[in-house]
Amino acid sequence: MQKQNDIVLEIKNLNIFYGAIHAVKGISIKVPKGKIVTLIGANGAGKTSTLSAIAGMVKPKEGEIIYKNNNIAGKSPHEINRMGIALVPEGRRIFPNLTVYENLMMGAFNRKDKEEIERDLNWVYNLFPRLKERLKQLGGTLSGGEQQMLAISRALMSRPDVIMMDEPSLGLAPVLVSEVFDIIKVINENGGTILLVEQNAAQALKISHYGYVLETGNIILENNSDLLLKDENVQKAYLGMA
């Protein structure tokens, strides 16, 4: 099971409200170093809200977000990013008026280590050779799949300790969906800690180590991913098996 001292990111009793709507109702999540943890659940279950709260885009009403022994709940997004947590936002959110290269450099905005930036750029080009061919193109001219790759690369360029990805496979052609999941696995094999949110539960559970199932703001189930894949309720509700 998860060892306490390996936990990079821990959420305790997180509560998020939008006005009177109680979107996230006291959930607790642990993300161990070097693992892929996935949150699955239907639309409106509170997955994106949880990631937004960790990234600082939404202020939680109650609860703690412990990252490297600090409570970061309520800090602003740029402070949280500088501490080492990067978010690949839902819908990719590429800067359409910046070139592909500039989009990548936006990810490395606060870094001063030029040589290491160069190394990370080469690593990213290696992961996504198509980006290298399009460095001077504006981000807005890329296809959906290329934009997703750019969004992941941009997050990698900050050399984060934790990468959060919000629905990275959404709206992509099936071929690209597998490609994105393969890449997530490669990033993890290179030491990346990943908190993944997905509606594509089957693929997400296949590559992840641990999973949480969210339903209307509550965690209704959590377990090692391989066990969740075999769970009868999960199979029925999220994997489309009768």
Added chain:
Amino acid sequence: MSGATFLQNLFNGLMFGGLYALLAVGYTMVYGILRLINFAHGDIMMMGVYFAFYASLAGAPLWLSVLIGIFGAAFLGFLIDRVAYKPLRNAPRISALITAIGMSFFLESIAVVVFGAVPKSFTAVFNENNKWLLDKTWNIGGARIPVLTFIVFLITALIFMLLFWIVYRTKIGMAMRAISSDIPTTSLMGINVDMVIGFTFALGSAMAAAGGIMWAMRYPNVFPYMGFMPGLKAFIAAVLGGIGSIPGAVVGGFLLGLLEIFLVALMPSAAGYRDAFAFIILIVILLIKPDGLLGKKSVVKV
């Protein structure tokens, strides 16, 4: 029109246009980022001119007075954003717009109280050492052009080169362009968005003050409402070029300056309608090409 008169008008138009352009860029940068028309922009220019004027009265040399005016206006622009606009970032856009109009009145009133309503002559900044700036003229193709006109044009061009370098070649410029398309995602990149917005206000205000000070050297009348009409004209120039587009503001500024000068030159009897003419241009552009000459087609997000 004789060749000499044409040249005279051309240089005048370029100088005027450059000054409009310097102001217009501030409007367009703030609009590009916050979708806010900063109606206090012309008044920030006015304050910059007063800062330079009083620095000079206090004994500062001309170059230092100019820098005090520019940096004073930059700081004022930054401060206005912090105090007046930042608290309204998530408020409806109309709230910020009304605040901008209020800020414009506030600055004008403060100027009346502090500096007095009586116009002051900016020629006070000139002394024996630099009076030649006012007196010297060059003879070009039969036209006598004040040297100051050339200097103003040259400095304007240098400022624009610096601006384009900042916006397209530096990290802060990259952050400005990123913010103009997506503020929340920019903050996810570890960028303090409020600092970048503050910098944008400071940069626009500094350019406005530079324009205002050069304006005051040519038309040395300094008074609390001096920013009003140039501010409106620069707004027209920004709309003409396509609001939100920096190259558009530059093109719009020069075009408006040239159009105004040549209207008066070709129809001297219409000289009194010069300001009205600028507003007619605004109405026409809003009717036939509301996105401006270089503006992007605005798509309403659903």
